[in-house]
Amino acid sequence: MAVWIIEDKCTGCGLCAKTCPYGAIAIEDKLAHVNERCTECGACLAACKFEALASDLEQEPLPDLSGYRGVWVFAEVQDGALAQVSLELLGEGARLAADLGQDLCAVLLGHGVAGLAADLAAFGATRVFLADDPGLVEYSTLAYARVLAELVRAHAPAVLLMGATPLGRDLAPRLSRRLDLGLTADCTGLAIDQETGNLLQTRPAFGGNVMATIVTPRVRPQMATVRPGVMGLPTRRAGTPAVVVRHPVVLEANDGLVRLLARQARTSQAVDLSQARVIVAGGRGCRGAGGFALLAELAQALGGELGGTRVAMEEGWISPERQIGQTGLTVRPELYLACGISGAIQHRAGCLGARYIVAVNRDRRAPIFQVADYAIAGDLFKVVPALMEALKGVD
Template structure:
C-alpha cells in the first residue's frame, strides 16, 4: 500500500499532522508531506477533509467474509478440569454471540475429555467441537495447531478466543501464522462494532499508557487472547444441552515431534491469585521483606492471598507469580487492600476488577486513591498493625 499527497487539493490545514500517531506527517511549504516514519496506517486518510491524500488501499480486493459465522472459545483443560479462563471467555463469548445473533461454540481437544461437555453447556456453549485422540492427551504445539486449523478451515468461525495462558500464548500465534490471520494478544475488552459487526479488540499499548482498539477487517476468524481474571464469569445454565460435533483426528508423525515423558508438580503450593477472594498487596512502601511479612499476616488473618507490584517482585520481596498488573496477573477479588502502592497505570490494570479497593498510602495525591473505594492516608506501619489488632479483637 502507498499513500501520496494530491497537491492541487491539499490546503496545508494540518489535520493529517494531528491525526498521525507516528509523527510522520508534516506541512512543508503549505503542503502535507509524508516522512520516513510513516507506517501507512491510514489515520491521515480518514482525517483529511479535502480528499487530498491518495492511496491504493481501496484498489485491493476485499475478501468475502460473509461465510464465517459463530463465536468460538478454545477450551483449555488443566489436570482434567476446565481452566477458569475458558469459562470466563465463554461468559464473554455468549455476550458477543448474542449481539451478533450467532452461536457460541467451544473447541475441546484431548484424550477422553467428553465428560466435560455438560459443564461447557452449563457455561453457555451451544455447540462443542470435540476432538479426542491419545496424541492430544498432553498439549503439544504442532498437534493442537493441526487439529484446530482443520476445524477452522471446515467450520469457518467468525471469532476465536483463547486464554492468554502459557498454552494460549503458544498456540494462538502458531495458528495465526499457519492460517495467515491477525491476532490481538492480552485484550482487556472485547466488543462488537455496531456498524459492520467486526470485533473491537482493546488492549493496553505503549507500556500501558494508551488503550488501543484493534480491528481485523480482512481475515477470519478474528482472533484474540484474554488473560485469566479479566472477564467475569457468565450466568450458569444448569441442565442446558450442547450439540456435539465430533472431529476425526488424523495426526501425522510430523505433528508428534515432542513427547511428554513425565511431569512433576512444583514443590511450592501454586499461587492462584485469580481465584482469591481477598488480596493484600504491597509495593515499594513496604520498605523490605519485613514490611511484606506484616502484609502476609494481614492476608492470613483475612483468609486471603499476598500480592504486590512489580517493584516488590524486582526487589525480591515476592515471587513472580504474585505480581499484579499488566505484566503480572489480573485479579478480581471481593477485597483488594493496596499498601504502599502508588497506583501506576500498569498496576491498576491488574486490580481494577476488584469489588472493593482499600488503599493505604502516606501520599494523599497517590493515583491509587483515584480508584479506591476506601482511602486511608497514612503510614502503613501504623495502619496495618491497627487492622491486625482489630481483627484479633473481633475473633
C-alpha cells in the same frame, strides 16, 4: 507503500506527523513524506483535514464475510478438567454471540475428553466441535494447530477466543499465522460493533498508557486472547445438551516434531492469587522487606494473600507470581487492600475486577484513590498496625 501523499492537497501542516504513533511521517519542504516505519494503521488518514493522504486499503472494497458465523471458544483442558479461563470466555462469548444473533460454540481437543462437552454446554455452548484422538492426549503445538486450522477452514467461525495461558500464547499465534489472520493478544474488553458486526478488541497499548480498540474488518475469524481472571465466571446452568460435531483426526509425521518429553512439578510453594478472596498488596511505599512483613501479618489476619506492584517484584520484596498488573496477574478478590501503591494504569489493569478496593496512601492525590471504594490517607506504617489492632476484636 500502501499510504501515500497527494502532493497538490498537502499543506505541510504536520497534523498527520503528530498523529502517527510510529513516527512514520516527516515534513520536509512543506510536504509530508511517509517512511518505511508505516504500518498502514490509517491514523493519519483520519487526522488530515485536507484529504491529502490515501491508502490502498481505503480503496479496496470490504470482502463479503457473511459466510463466517458463530463465536468459538477454545476449550483448554488442564489436568483432565476445563481451564477456568475457558469458562470465563464462554460467559463473554455468550454475550457476543447474542449481540451477533449467532451460536456460541466450543472447540475441544484431546483424548478421552468427550465427557467435558456436557460441562461446556452447562456454561452456554450450544455446539461442541470435538477432536478426540490418542495423538492429542498431550498438548503439542503442531498437532493442535493442524486440527484447529482444519476445523476453522471447515466451519468458518466469525470469532475465535482463547485463554492467554502458556498453551494459548503458544497456539494462538501459530494458528493465526497458519490461517493468515490477525490476533489481538491479552484483551481486557470485547464487544460487538452494532453497525458492522466487527469484534471490538480492547487492550492496553504503548506501554499501557492508552487503551486501544482493534478491529479486524477484512478477515475472519477475528482472533483474540484474554488472560485468566479478566472476565467474570458465568454461572453453571443445567440445560440443553450441546450438539457434538466430531472431527476426524489425521496427523502427519511432522506434527510430532515438538513433543512433551517430561513434566516436572514446581518445587517452590506455588501461590494462586487468582483464587484469593482477600489480597493485601504493597508497593514502593512499603520501603522494603520490613514493610512487606507487616503486610504479610495483615494478610494472615484477614485470611488473604500477599501481592504487590512491579516495583515491589523488581526490588525482590515479593516473588514474581505475586505481581499484580498488566505484566503480572489479573485478580478478582472480594477485597483488595493497596498499601503504598500509587495506582499506575499498568497496576490498576490487574486489580480493577476486585469487589472492594481499599487504598492506604499518604499522598491524597495518588491515582489509586480514583478507583478505591475506601480511601485511607495516611502513613501505612501507622495505618496497618491500627487495622491489625482493630481486627483483634473481630471473629
